[in-house]
Amino acid sequence: MSERILSVLVEDKPGVLARVASTISRRGFNINSLAVGPTNIEGRSKMTIVTELESVEQVKKQLNKLINVIKIVELDPDNTIESEVLLLKVSINKDTQTSVIEKASLSGAKSVDVGQDYAVFEMTGSSKDLDKLENLLKPFGIIEMIRGGRIAIQTKL
Amino acid sequence: MSEEKLSGAELVVRSLEYMNISTIFGLPGGAILPAYDPLYDSPIRHILARHEQGSGHMAEGYAQATGELGVVIATSGPGATNLITPLTNALMDSTPLLAITGQVASEAIGNDAFQEAYTVGLTMAATKHNYLITSAEEIPQVLLEAKHIATTGRPGPVLVDIPKDILNQKVEWIEPKLIEMPGYKPTLEPNPKMISQAAELIKQSKKPILYVGGGIIHSKANQELFELATKFKIPVVTTLMGRGAFPDGNELCFEMPGMHGNYTATTSIQKSDLLIAIGVRFDDRVTANPKFFAQNAKVIHADIDPAEIGKIREPEVPIVGDAKSVITGLIEKLADTDLNTSDWLDELNQMKKEYPLSYNQEEKGPLKVPFVLEELQKLADDDAIVVSGVGQHQMWISQHWNFTSPNTWLNSGGLGTMGYSLPAAIGAKAAYPDRQILALDGDGCFQMTCQELITASTENIPIKIVVFNNGNHGMVRQWQKIFYKNRFSASELTHHTPDYVALAESMGATGLRMIEKSDVKKVFEKMLEIDDKPVLVECIVDPEDMVFPMVPAGGSNDVVILNEDDLKKL
Numbered sequence: 108m109s110e111r112i113l114s115v116l117v118e119d120k121p122g123v124l125a126r127v128a129s130t131i132s133r134r135g136f137n138i139n140s141l142a143v144g145p146t147n148i149e150g151r152s153k154m155t156i157v158t159e160l161e162s163v164e165q166v167k168k169q170l171n172k173l174i175n176v177i178k179i180v181e182l183d184p185d186n187t188i189e190s191e192v193l194l195l196k197v198s199i200n201k202d203t204q205t206s207v208i209e210k211a212s213l214s215g216a217k218s219v220d221v222g223q224d225y226a227v228f229e230m231t232g233s234s235k236d237l238d239k240l241e242n243l244l245k246p247f248g249i250i251e252m253i254r255g256g257r258i259a260i261q262t263k264l
Numbered sequence: 265m266s267e268e269k270l271s272g273a274e275l276v277v278r279s280l281e282y283m284n285i286s287t288i289f290g291l292p293g294g295a296i297l298p299a300y301d302p303l304y305d306s307p308i309r310h311i312l313a314r315h316e317q318g319s320g321h322m323a324e325g326y327a328q329a330t331g332e333l334g335v336v337i338a339t340s341g342p343g344a345t346n347l348i349t350p351l352t353n354a355l356m357d358s359t360p361l362l363a364i365t366g367q368v369a370s371e372a373i374g375n376d377a378f379q380e381a382y383t384v385g386l387t388m389a390a391t392k393h394n395y396l397i398t399s400a401e402e403i404p405q406v407l408l409e410a411k412h413i414a415t416t417g418r419p420g421p422v423l424v425d426i427p428k429d430i431l432n433q434k435v436e437w438i439e440p441k442l443i444e445m446p447g448y449k450p451t452l453e454p455n456p457k458m459i460s461q462a463a464e465l466i467k468q469s470k471k472p473i474l475y476v477g478g479g480i481i482h483s484k485a486n487q488e489l490f491e492l493a494t495k496f497k498i499p500v501v502t503t504l505m506g507r508g509a510f511p512d513g514n515e516l517c518f519e520m521p522g523m524h525g526n527y528t529a530t531t532s533i534q535k536s537d538l539l540i541a542i543g544v545r546f547d548d549r550v551t552a553n554p555k556f557f558a559q560n561a562k563v564i565h566a567d568i569d570p571a572e573i574g575k576i577r578e579p580e581v582p583i584v585g586d587a588k589s590v591i592t593g594l595i596e597k598l599a600d601t602d603l604n605t606s607d608w609l610d611e612l613n614q615m616k617k618e619y620p621l622s623y624n625q626e627e628k629g630p631l632k633v634p635f636v637l638e639e640l641q642k643l644a645d646d647d648a649i650v651v652s653g654v655g656q657h658q659m660w661i662s663q664h665w666n667f668t669s670p671n672t673w674l675n676s677g678g679l680g681t682m683g684y685s686l687p688a689a690i691g692a693k694a695a696y697p698d699r700q701i702l703a704l705d706g707d708g709c710f711q712m713t714c715q716e717l718i719t720a721s722t723e724n725i726p727i728k729i730v731v732f733n734n735g736n737h738g739m740v741r742q743w744q745k746i747f748y749k750n751r752f753s754a755s756e757l758t759h760h761t762p763d764y765v766a767l768a769e770s771m772g773a774t775g776l777r778m779i780e781k782s783d784v785k786k787v788f789e790k791m792l793e794i795d796d797k798p799v800l801v802e803c804i805v806d807p808e809d810m811v812f813p814m815v816p817a818g819g820s821n822d823v824v825i826l827n828e829d830d831l832k833k834l
């Protein structure tokens with residue numbers, strides 16, 4: 108099933124995330140990714156919700172009923188730029204250090220902290236690229252990984 | 265602007281007065297106590313319920329009878345949690361409700377303080393919207409906004425939670441003003457293109473049906489509906505929430521379809537080539553299995569709530585808008601179209617003759633609810649308001665009572681809340697002291713909120729209550745007969761405990777009883793005569809009686825079970 112990306116403009120009010128999340132879960136819809144953050148407009152936040160529904164029409168309508176939800180746009184994947192941030196801490200030792208750092212930087216990750224037995228990488232990119240990095244470093248022993256949730260913006264005006 | 269400072273509590277009361285609220289329902293407690301003090305001097309009538317659930321249903325009854333906002337006030341913690349049932353009920357039936365709850369002091373929130381409950385969280389899915397007040401200045405503005413949200417668009421309940429310290433905070437009154445809410449702009453005017461498309465479908469239709477519900481009543485569109493139906497001779501079916509939106513007895517009215525609807529109403533939809541659905545939501549009690557629902561029909565679906573359109577059935581013509589504007593638009597577009605529906609009406613009338621609603625009241629046998637209802641309606645005022653519980657009696661009332669105007673039938677349709685009838689009747693009577701308010705309840709339902717009879721007596725609200733005592737959770741028993749091989753697990757209540765007459769008398773009401781056919785008229789005459797206090801009539805009825813027709817849940821509306829013999833079809 109293909110993914111659908113909803114870009115939801117909300118009022119920055121207490122509880123708005125809970126309202127959106129509960130509306131979605133109450134109707135039994137699954138969320139692949141959800142990211143929230145401020146926008147350039149004072150008092151407005153943007154949520155990017157990625158789901159795998161055949162039809163997102165019902166979700167959109169139910170979310171639109173929320174008083175604090177201002178606007179919902181479903182993004183067209185062909186005209187969308189998507190980005191996600193990742194922090195990943197991986198085990199290293201004398202033997203693996205060079206190859207881990209090399210592999211990571213070839214994938215586009217930046218090493219932000221390297222210790223004797225660990226290294227921390229940061230990467231921004233499409234979620235597929237982040238998946239690749241994760242798979243690449245898995246054999247070395249990932250200690251911890253966090254991803255920030257996918258955000259997306261339409262390329263055309 | 266006045267310079268005097270008012271407490272948050274005074275602002276609450278002043279805001280209610282400012283919004284012309286004349287009656288509220290509630291029950292005090294620690295966190296809301298500051299608000300009860302200025303209430304003491306206010307012209308607003310406060311009706312003290314015996315349970316917050318009762319106060320919530322009272323506010324609902326008030327709102328459903330008048331079409332205006334109902335207001336309920338409760339304390340924090342258990343007061344607020346007791347409101348969850350009426351809030352959910354109001355959400356399901358789109359009743360405009362404002363609930364004001366006290367909350368523990370701001371600094372104690374989140375500490376599991378005494379009588380703290382996370383009211384905003386708990387009621388998030390039980391309200392159209394809710395608020396936690398964080399400073400006293402907000403109170404007038406938020407209450408006005410809450411009323412606006414509750415009463416416009418698709419109406420519903422809104423809750424405002426106010427911490428106790430904020431009720432005590434002193435600030436200036438700032439006159440509230442409705443400002444634009446960026447995320448709340450209900451669409452009232454339908455898209456003219458959709459109206460044109462709908463009119464085209466109607467013109468082509470040979471077997472149209474107006475399938476209408478509560479939306480007509482909320483929109484006060486009954487006159488427009490009457491014009492649309494009668495001008496173009498389109499038959500009408502009214503859902504459980506829409507009873508009274510189109511007058512029973514009119515030659516075009518085929519009354520209620522669905523699980524316990526009459527055969528003709530249910531079948532008319534199955535045979536129709538065009539459903540003109542207005543202010544309805546294709547509830548499963550109407551559609552049964554939606555796969556088999558109205559398979560031969562195209563659908564025009566008009567609703568003020570866009571989320572209802574396409575939720576169950578994808579319509580050929582979706583229309584978002586207020587029922588009144590939609591219908592007015594349709595009448596204009598159809599102009600002097602001559603719809604020839606006479607064959608279709610003949611077919612329906614023939615069906616109605618062949619499959620009438622029936623009951624069998626024997627001369628010496630136990631009383632049957634439909635018979636009792638018909639006798640009562642002969643004696644009751646034309647503008648009496650009937651308030652039902654949930655169960656067999658509810659279905660019989662909807663089937664056998666003739667509803668001729670909107671807001672005369674109050675019931676819990678969407679949530680099916682037992683215990684709704686008596687308190688909702690109190691709310692209706694508080695709104696209309698001069699009208700007959702008849703709470704027609706089941707014995708099981710009555711026992712859920714019967715303490716509100718004390719509210720009725722002490723607040724001098726002389727409603728009339730009929731308790732249909734079949735000694736059972738009758739509807740449960742009926743399902744156990746049909747689907748569980750007569751294994752009556754936990755559905756028996758007994759006919760004799762409590763002694764309803766003594767119970768009524770002990771609560772300050774008059775208690776009467778009817779057992780036989782010959783009692784019915786006499787006892788009802790007496791009941792209707794008494795007008796200075798509540799009257800309760802215990803009506804002992806046949807525990808074995810079952811509601812028919814019936815379409816089992818998830819079944820097809822093509823297979824209507826008409827009577828006990830028909831159960832073999834299952």
Ligand SMILES: Cc1ncc(C[n+]2csc(CCOP(=O)(O)OP(=O)(O)O)c2C)c(N)n1
Nearest residue numbers: 655656657682706707708709736737738739
């Ligand atoms: C609060 C609540 N609990 C349980 C039910 C399930 N239920 C539906 S009808 C019914 C029986 C109602 O009994 P009664 O009021 O005596 O009405 P009758 O069916 O006998 O007319 C029950 C238990 C419900 N609708 N509401």
Ligand SMILES: [Mg+2]
Nearest residue numbers: 706707736738
């Ligand atoms: Mg009963």
